[in-house]
Amino acid sequence: MSEAPVDYHPMWEELGLDLDAHDMLLAAIPQLYAAAYLTQAKRPEGMAYFDFVMSEIHGLRIKELRDHQAAGGKVIGSFCLYVPEEIIRALGGLSVGLCAGAEFAYDEVERIMPRNTCALIKSFMGFKLAKVCPYLEASDLVVGETTCDGKKKAYELLGEMAPVYVVELPQMKNPGDLAFWRSEIDRLVAKLEEVTGRELTAENLAAAIKEVNDKRRALQRLNAARAADPAPISGKDALLAVQVAFYDDVPRFTQMVNKVADELEARVAANTGATPAGTPRVLVTGTPMAVPNWKVHDIIEKAGAVVVSEELCTGRRYYSKLVAEDRTTVDGMLDAVAEKYLDINCACFTPNPGRAEDIIRLAKEYKADGIVDYTLQSCGPYQIESSLVERAAQQAGFPVLRIDTDYSMEDIGQLSTRVEAFLEMLK
């Protein structure tokens, strides 16, 4: 951390950002972050790293990406958990998550897309149209995927403005689907080899699998500690760690998360927490939450509960499964990659019974008192799956509160009342 703040404007200008619009966006983040994060009591000291990462979100990390590119490496962006970062990493690429969690330039987006597109899509399209996302602008390739209809069609529009490549995902999980998905992984490997100019080998792939697994293991450790009462860390902080996992330097991130995990384990041993013992415990499930979308966690925790687990793509779905490390050939390793990735429980698949099972298992394991089912408005897959999730959870004896919302702040008062009433019911 240097003394005088570095001026990153020249770097941003070189990336082609709209500097005025970008300044506006960047000015809003610190307040938002401070209000949600810095007001929390008893944060683990290791979270200071994440405060720093957030303060440099468009600065230092982008500089690292640019240095990497200057040394001949590539930056590969993606929007979905299904894009295997192990392959990108093995080919010397840096993988960055591009999902966006703030309303920006919706007016421009609504000229080319319907108003009732989900906030996640509108947000990343807005960031692109307004040229305010340095990660997107720095990406040498953006890998899309055929999950929901909204994203599928959005990639066509995005493809007019950025280099986009789309992998095809099956919609079911039958044996034939795995074979097909495996062939799509081969196609992706070929594309990434072309873009990076490198070749996938057993050595570089094995190393990448190991490093990314280590990252997921660290997150598993951090999150395992949350089963304790009192919870050693707030849900907001734990959510932030996973959000940052999508674009931070892998070994450094792993080390920092392990440090937080050490601290949490010590807290659990000493029976101390971020919130008092007996604080109502909530499991959150639903659509992904991209930075800086902390809305639902913030409402829940300000209402006096603690979030103990996230069945989200910015949560369990990201770190709970590892790629098998016992394969020795490139083909064998890619099989393992294909298997691990197809095992993600996303509502874009039909049927998706694994998700409800996970939710109930997690609710028990983390001793949740209730479940908040969070969906983004206009996200058909998750909104419709809500009925199944709720029924399963209620049958297992867990009360469910459904929150259907977007990135705007208008409904915060009303949502707070609903969340508080839900917590009163849990007592």
Place this chain on the structure above:
Amino acid sequence: MTRILGLDVGSRTVDAVWWEDGAIADSAVLDSGFDPQEVGARLLARGDHDLVVATGYGRHAVRERFGAEIITEIKAYGTGASRLYPQARSVLDIGGQDTKVISLDGGGRVMDFEMNDKCAAGTGRFLEVMARALGFELSELGPGALTAPEGVKISSMCTVFAESEVIGLVHKGVDRNRIALGLHESIATRTLSMLKRVNAQPPLVFAGGVAKNPAMARLITWGFAGEVLTPTDSQLVGALGAALHGQSLLSGAGSG
């Protein structure tokens, strides 16, 4: 003697109940005006209180300013309604800017609830706007509707669209009582389906300011499968619930 103040700080009115030794000692319903906190402060100044419990959308501000305890409107209405009617199994509250439906277990505990969306559709505020568009005083709207043989179908529940629809109908010369009835019917339909969603069982307590509107009371009574109870002081149910919560806090019993 203990004296507890229950305050329901809503968008249209601030309601107060003073609870002393197991009974309502006094109550008040004041206009929220543009500064509901100031209205709350005036009510607080009426004597000493062992405890103040606030509910309603302004509850957080009351906590910050006066150190009051808070509970949500959901819990307050549930608690208040089951005190007035121990047999109650559900509550409907149509207030100034929101509608709540609550389903209760036999012992007055909230089992499920729902609130309307962020807009004012179907609430007290909606009725005020429509009364104005029809040239009625708010108090005339319900009685007027009851004189109509049948309602005109209103297709929109959005305050803005419904208002222009209503104005259009008036210009076409449609009887304003029939329009008024149509408006009440569409609110009732919407409200009854909310009640179904939380599986509301009878008897239902109809609380909140809009319960005083005779057309709404009649339509809900007709449409709901089972007994509907309307307390005389329907607006005070939330403040009463807040006060009762205060009592259980003081007696250390928790409030269930």
